[in-house]
Amino acid sequence: MPAPGQAGASTAAPVITGIGVIAPTGLSTEAHWSAVLAGRSAIGRISRFDPTPYPVRLAGQVPGFAAKEQVPSRLIRQTDHWTHMGLAAAEAAIQDAGANPAELPEYELAVVTSSSSGGTEFGQHEMENLYQHNPEWVGAYQSIAWFYAATTGQVSIRHGLRGPCGVICCEQAGGLDAVGQARRLIRTGSRLVVTGGTDASLCPYGLTAQLSAGKLSTVQDPARAYAPFDEHAAGYLPGEGGAMLIVESAESAAARGAGQGYGRVLGYAAGFDPAPGSERPPALRRTIAEALADAGVEPSAVDVVFADALGVPAADLAEAEALAEVFGPRGVPVTAPKTLTGRLYGGGAPLDVATALLALRDQVIPHTTGTDAPAPGIEIDLVLGEPRHQELTTALVLARGHGGFTAALVLGRAD
Structure with a gap:
């Protein structure tokens, strides 16, 4: 890839031309935005499993997400809930940007996502198979479904994005680091980068791991459990979902009529x-x-x-x-x-x-x-x-x- 100042590199601020949201606040960008402006909370009792034995029983869950409607059936069996949401959000972001990867040079299209916990729910089920039965019950996809780069790899394969691909693992900060890395890739010759991230660790194994940090709120009132900067702040609540973004060079976006998109x-x-x-x-x-x-x-x-x-x-x-x-x-x-x-x-x-x-x-x-x-x-x-x-x-x-x-x-x- 060319370095800044060489042919193919972009020196203008990259633009974000597409957004895909799969979040507790909605399954689309505008649904999320409407909930945010209305102050409509998605915090509620965890329903993906029975949280009664745990001190934390509230979280932000994505409502109504049906992987079978948005993800090929073979990938549902091979990947975790976290990757299912990442694939759906990436698809939505690409469509929102009006981009057709098949019409662009495949080696100038990149993917870099953020990941924190990886495929914990998939991994938990495979460990249950191991401990309750025997190794023959553990599926081959355990080796990849939990892996932090699983979403990056599946997005790359599904859309034919064969340029630089990677994953950033810095917990909450990793989402901004991924966008920063996308900007570096644009500066060194990539024309379009799928970036952002999703997470989904609302399973007994995942919640237990989060409890070890000692920063989760145990307040049982959904309206007051997560109150940052407040006198009665008592920690935060976990959630699932996220967003994927399309970062493009300003030149590439202009060439295909996307303009400045949402911002720079x-x-x-x-x-x-x-x-x-x-x-x-x-x-x-x-x-x-x-x-x-x-x-x-x-x-x-x-x-x-x-x-x-x-x-x-x-x-x-x-x-x-x-x-x-x-x-x-x-x-x-x-x-x-x-x-x-x-x-x-x-x-x-x-x-x-x-x-x-x-x-x-x-x-x-x-x-x-x-x-x-x-x-x-x-x-x-x-x-x-x-x-x-x-x-x-x-x-x-x-x-x-x-x-x-x-x-x-x-x-x-x-x-």
Whole structure:
């Protein structure tokens, strides 16, 4: 692939021309957006299994998703629920972009997705077969269905995308890292990249693994269980689903009449927090500053921040302090629509990117539900109660992943 400055490389900001959403808030982009603007929560009691023995019984589940209607039957048997949703979201994103991969050079079409837990439900069923029966009951597809790159591989195969393909495994931050990697691929000669991610770890094995982090909310009231930045914040809730995005070079999009699509990827940066107990500061403030510098954007030009919003008091305070250091106390509107869905891990940040692009399109900041008011010491302008209509040209999306991953993405309104 050519390097920046060589023939075939793109130096203009890549554009996002397609969005595919499979989320607790809806099975399409517009259904999701309608739920977000209405503040319609998708949090409810887990129904994929009986959660009674577990301290966490609430989550954001994707309603009405029927894999058999969107995924070839042979792939349903070979892959996990997480990949089923990824395939459906990728198909929707490609259609939304109006792209026909068969008409484009196959080696200039790439895939890079984010994944956090992989195919945990598929893996659990195969382990049950092993422990309850014997190794002969374990299917051959166990070797690949759990694998983090399964969705990337299946999307690549299904659509004939034979350029660079990969997967980013940085938990919640990985969704922004995947878009950042898509931008790198565009800069080195790819013309179209399918990126984003989904996740689905709502099974006993998956929930048990999540409980080990000690950050899940055990509050039983769906309206108050996930309340980031609130005085009574008690952790976050898990969820499933996510979003897939089509990132294109500006030249390629213009050549096929797609224009600027939903918006432009202006800047990106990533960092990693120091070890717990270290005297060094968290990485988020510097990551934000580097993303803005990469975009050539001053803090005063950012119109809205889509926060990571972990819902853990110490982490919320650290994020609020980073925002105050960069933008000033209450210096920029902040929102966290993920309270409607729970945190979707590998699919969460891509869904935030999709939501931010829709906010830029419609010139409205969605509000945060679940939170009554910022806790003392949280000096941010958190959008509460109802959406806020104002002129928007630039959005900043933040994500942090378990273990210390941080990422920031700067998006610009379509010209």
